[in-house]
Amino acid sequence: MSEHSGHTGHVVPVSIYVSVFLALMVGTALTTGVAYINLGRWNTVVALAIAVTKMLLVVLFFMHVKYATGLTRVVIICGFFWLGIMITLSCADELTRAWEINAVGWDGIIPFLVRLF
């Protein structure tokens, strides 16, 4: 039995769980409050930045990825990388359909990119 002990997974202290929980609650209050302040296009950036931070807290601590093996981490990173490919290529198609590169050059892409926010 001795060789099996110590392999039952990392036990996260309750204090870390409670800290993460409080950080998530503060993040929720922050993202709600900031939405009522007009920051123009930066509202979208701030809201997504808070959402990504909250996601990382859940993934690293609640989902134990901070203590996971390299193999598991690679699979998770691949998943988000594929999500990035899907969103980027879909946007690259849709948003550049009205883009006349010969008429306006590369700067002409900026109005299309800004529309995302």
Add this chain to the structure above:
Amino acid sequence: MAAHAAHEHPPGFAHQFEDTAQQKEAGTLGMWAFLVTEILFFGGMFASYIIYRSLHLAGFIIGSHLLEVKFGATNTAVLICSSLTMALAIRSAQTGKGRGQIIWWLILTMILGTLFLFLKFTFEWRNDYVEHIVPSAYFGFQYRPEWGANAPYVQMFMCFYFFMTGLHALHMVVGLGILTVLVIMTARNKFSSEYYSPLEISGLYWHFVDIVWIFLFPLLYLIGGLYRQ
């Protein structure tokens, strides 16, 4: 390992694995492979949302104003609480606490999950039905004069809202089913500090559903354009 007699194996240990650590990693890895498909499943909706919001922002802003932030924010808090109780249920198993404590945290998680669905169905969706802003001819979606030419895109926003939150709610219902099975398994003494993989990977699923909502809340309730009055 071959010299091990059957009674020396930890409970729940399957013979094809070298040791419990390898078994645990295989379970976690397999669950994440499934969650990656879920990321891409929801990701398709998020990609569509990003593109149509960029094309029809004015309609999406009006649509976002139709939603009530107080319900969205409350439900976010409820789900975060349920993630904490789920994590504590797993920790109770890890640290060898009795089955009573594990069941207590699991049932608390189920109560919070049910509260989320209760708020969504009886307040939000019911109000949307009463106000005629549920898309589809059967629910009598009505254009309002003040929407003007943006009306079709307000309807499109409400389609995104119902499909995204509806799919999320469906995942919540499945999660409640999984939790019910876990409560039964715990009551039958299936788990110990040596073996609690079903709790661990079900926890991954529950936290994943929480993460989807963490993105749905700002995307639908807030950055649809709440701040651009």
